[in-house]
Amino acid sequence: MERATGTGRAVGADHGRAYPGRVLSPRQVVDYALQRRALLADVRAGRVEPEEVCDAGAYLQRAARFHGRKVEETCPVCRKDQLAQVSWVFGEALRHISGSARSIDDLEQLAAHHREFTVHVVEVCRTCRWNHLVRSFVLGTGRPRGGRRTAGG
Numbered sequence: 586m587e588r589a590t591g592t593g594r595a596v597g598a599d600h601g602r603a604y605p606g607r608v609l610s611p612r613q614v615v616d617y618a619l620q621r622r623a624l625l626a627d628v629r630a631g632r633v634e635p636e637e638v639c640d641a642g643a644y645l646q647r648a649a650r651f652h653g654r655k656v657e658e659t660c661p662v663c664r665k666d667q668l669a670q671v672s673w674v675f676g677e678a679l680r681h682i683s684g685s686a687r688s689i690d691d692l693e694q695l696a697a698h699h700r701e702f703t704v705h706v707v708e709v710c711r712t713c714r715w716n717h718l719v720r721s722f723v724l725g726t727g728r729p730r731g732g733r734r735t736a737g738g
């Protein structure tokens with residue numbers, strides 16, 4: 586039996602120019618579906634007042650309107666409106682941007698230019714102001730610090 590000597594030369598990683606499409610590759614993804622379900626069960630059972638969980642502030646509501654992405658899910662509390670998901674970014678590397686809401690396009694840009702930052706995806710109902718953390722994850726180039734190069738220009 587002979588083996589094909591496969592010297593698989595997969596050279597062709599064309600980096601540098603422009604964006605190679607969608608570069609988002611989330612790491613350390615944490616899903617909060619269980620906590621969400623538990624909280625909703627408490628609301629339905631009357632153990633938690635709806636006002637306690639439907640407390641999206643003006644800032645969050647505005648973020649949902651401008652940066653939110655509509656999802657195919659009706660609000661689990663009022664069942665009147667479609668939910669919107671807002672992505673909040675956090676991280677030292679982001680400096681003044683940290684703690685703000687960002688669109689998917691923004692996330693891509695940030696992920697291409699920063700080493701590491703955390704994204705919190707929050708769902709918001711604009712009718713009853715229900716809001717809850719859906720998931721969190723880490724984005725960024727992931728390159729270790731040091732070895733910094735100055736690209737002239």
Ligand SMILES: [Zn+2]
Binds near residue numbers: 715
């Ligand atoms: Zn609602």
